[in-house]
Amino acid sequence: MEKETKSKFTLRRRPTSEKLVDVSFKNTVVAMASMVAVVLFSIFAVVYYESTDSISRYGLRFLFSSAWNPVTDEYGAFTAIYGTLFTSIASLLIAIPLGVGTAIFITENIIPEYIRNLIGIMVELLAAIPSVVLGLWAVFIMEPFIRPYLNIIYELFGFIPFFSTKPLGAGMMPAILILVVMILPIITSISKDSLKQVPSKLRQAAYGIGASRWTTIFKVIIPAAISGITGGVLLALGRAMGETMAVTMIIGNSNNFSWSIFAPSYTISSMLANQFGEADGSQVSSLMYAALILMILTLLVNVFAQWIVKKLSLKYQ
Amino acid sequence: MNNTSQQSLTYNPSLTRNIGNKALTFISAIFAIISVLPLILVISYVLIKGGSYINLDTLILEPEPPGDDLLSAGGIGPAITGTFIMSVIASIISIPVGVAGGIYLAEYSKSGNFAKFIRFGSNVLAGVPSIIAGVFIYASIVSTKILFGSMFSGIAGGISLSILMLPTIIKTTDEALKLVPNDLRRAAFGVGASKFKMITNITLPVAFSSISTGVLLALARAAGETAPLIFTALFSRYYITSFDDLFYEMGSLSVLIYNFALEPYESQNQLAWAASFILVVVLLSLNILSRWIGTLGAFSKSKV
Numbered sequence: 001m002e003k004e005t006k007s008k009f010t011l012r013r014r015p016t017s018e019k020l021v022d023v024s025f026k027n028t029v030v031a032m033a034s035m036v037a038v039v040l041f042s043i044f045a046v047v048y049y050e051s052t053d054s055i056s057r058y059g060l061r062f063l064f065s066s067a068w069n070p071v072t073d074e075y076g077a078f079t080a081i082y083g084t085l086f087t088s089i090a091s092l093l094i095a096i097p098l099g100v101g102t103a104i105f106i107t108e109n110i111i112p113e114y115i116r117n118l119i120g121i122m123v124e125l126l127a128a129i130p131s132v133v134l135g136l137w138a139v140f141i142m143e144p145f146i147r148p149y150l151n152i153i154y155e156l157f158g159f160i161p162f163f164s165t166k167p168l169g170a171g172m173m174p175a176i177l178i179l180v181v182m183i184l185p186i187i188t189s190i191s192k193d194s195l196k197q198v199p200s201k202l203r204q205a206a207y208g209i210g211a212s213r214w215t216t217i218f219k220v221i222i223p224a225a226i227s228g229i230t231g232g233v234l235l236a237l238g239r240a241m242g243e244t245m246a247v248t249m250i251i252g253n254s255n256n257f258s259w260s261i262f263a264p265s266y267t268i269s270s271m272l273a274n275q276f277g278e279a280d281g282s283q284v285s286s287l288m289y290a291a292l293i294l295m296i297l298t299l300l301v302n303v304f305a306q307w308i309v310k311k312l313s314l315k316y317q
Numbered sequence: 318m319n320n321t322s323q324q325s326l327t328y329n330p331s332l333t334r335n336i337g338n339k340a341l342t343f344i345s346a347i348f349a350i351i352s353v354l355p356l357i358l359v360i361s362y363v364l365i366k367g368g369s370y371i372n373l374d375t376l377i378l379e380p381e382p383p384g385d386d387l388l389s390a391g392g393i394g395p396a397i398t399g400t401f402i403m404s405v406i407a408s409i410i411s412i413p414v415g416v417a418g419g420i421y422l423a424e425y426s427k428s429g430n431f432a433k434f435i436r437f438g439s440n441v442l443a444g445v446p447s448i449i450a451g452v453f454i455y456a457s458i459v460s461t462k463i464l465f466g467s468m469f470s471g472i473a474g475g476i477s478l479s480i481l482m483l484p485t486i487i488k489t490t491d492e493a494l495k496l497v498p499n500d501l502r503r504a505a506f507g508v509g510a511s512k513f514k515m516i517t518n519i520t521l522p523v524a525f526s527s528i529s530t531g532v533l534l535a536l537a538r539a540a541g542e543t544a545p546l547i548f549t550a551l552f553s554r555y556y557i558t559s560f561d562d563l564f565y566e567m568g569s570l571s572v573l574i575y576n577f578a579l580e581p582y583e584s585q586n587q588l589a590w591a592a593s594f595i596l597v598v599v600l601l602s603l604n605i606l607s608r609w610i611g612t613l614g615a616f617s618k619s620k621v
Binding site: 014018019021022025026028029030032033034035036037039040042043046047050097098099101102104105106108110111119121122123125126128129130131132133134135136137139140141181184188212213214215235238239241242243244245248249269272273276277287288291294295298299301302303306 | 334335337338341342344345346348349351352353355356357358359360362363413414415417418420421422424425431432434435437438439440441442444445446447448449450451452453455456457480483484487511512513516537538540541542543544547548551571574575578579586589590593596597600601603604605608
């Protein structure tokens, strides 16, 4: 019986041309998919190759020295590394409560749905504004506006090393604030998506045993969505560390190390944006070394983000 | 049933838990307002301040060198065409590669090791800072003069933008194709279609609107990027007049904003605001357009 049907349906042979098209199409898409790996590896290879001079010359000393002197050929990226880590982590600490709070507000049924959707879309549109425009806005509008308030903080708490210089325009604090604006949409939209995916049965069960709205949110909803939220936060961290233009325009670009958040500083990416065009010789390879450090930092954060999403995600289906 | 238990069932606003609830709701509302505030402030400043400097001259003229003429800084015409051309170059490279890569992930190897590796790789590539893409293209194309001896060029700029677009396009294509029901694939095979025919005639058209959403979002992100361009395409004050000009420095809106914002001259700053106006209007329209296209598809995320 089975043999008969088989013979009946193999009457039409697939023409060779069709098979050829099929095979070549498959090979094309495989080749295109491997482009991702090729690009990624060549980025690493090129940046590493270009920085070998500097790596062999300065080694790990590069990470802990804040000298940056093209005349004496002495380079160290401590200020930039500290600036990168400090600005991104500080902006994250401000953006997490704001972003997660907003995400909760627009997933709960506190106000009508169309207003919530509108807020969600507006926050996501914020991500569409190019960073150079945010930088322009920060330089001409935000920084002059916040300077008097920063001055008040300086006068009141100037004895603390973190606030120990007079805010005179560009500096670390405005850069942190503009980074908050840039990473807020990422945290909000990813948290919103993962909060929305929490099955409504969990919420109903919590309400059923008498939990109030916010008890439910803190004890049930957020723990259930924590993998997505953490992933979003880590993605935002990676983005903040690599963010270039807005930070370059407002951070003041100074390689002098200072504990104060009002003083001009540097991040790795702003150092690259600022100096790469005019650099030559060992300065280029030092900048490449800094770029390599930045790549490794963002790579670690991104891989950790992907791992933690997998690790923490609870399956409800 | 006594009186107290009846009372405990009615809503009592002065209970700590109810006050706490109200307070937390209030705080989250404040947070939502704070989060929306920057968008409103940035957009209104850009639209009002930038819009006031927009006229026909600004749109068409070439920018004057800073400090040359204090009254007029010229216009942003070459920057507009430059941004357009580099976005087109980036799309020509990244759309075929990205869509084909996405087809491989979704149609040929859903959970193979290579596919897992490529998915991981495109996530990592998406996280690579944009300035690194610029550094990479500088080191591999600009400084080696591999493009027929030209150094800084619009093509190099376009290539570095395409690196930023690639992961987004791969991911959205992959996800869009995965949402296409398997019934359609089986039906196509059932009537004797080859896999190539099945993909090009059935699954790609079905997923078309979701894929275009991703492509538009990637394009919107690339067109606003500055960091990969500042040492690949550099900047130019002149219109391109021939095909050969693609191999020379090319201006773009974003680099114009960056360069002119830091100039000490008022008229240059005004041009920067005008350029931000154009850039923001174009990018927001692209974003809204992509959202609208996304709702059109038969199997878009919102409907499945």
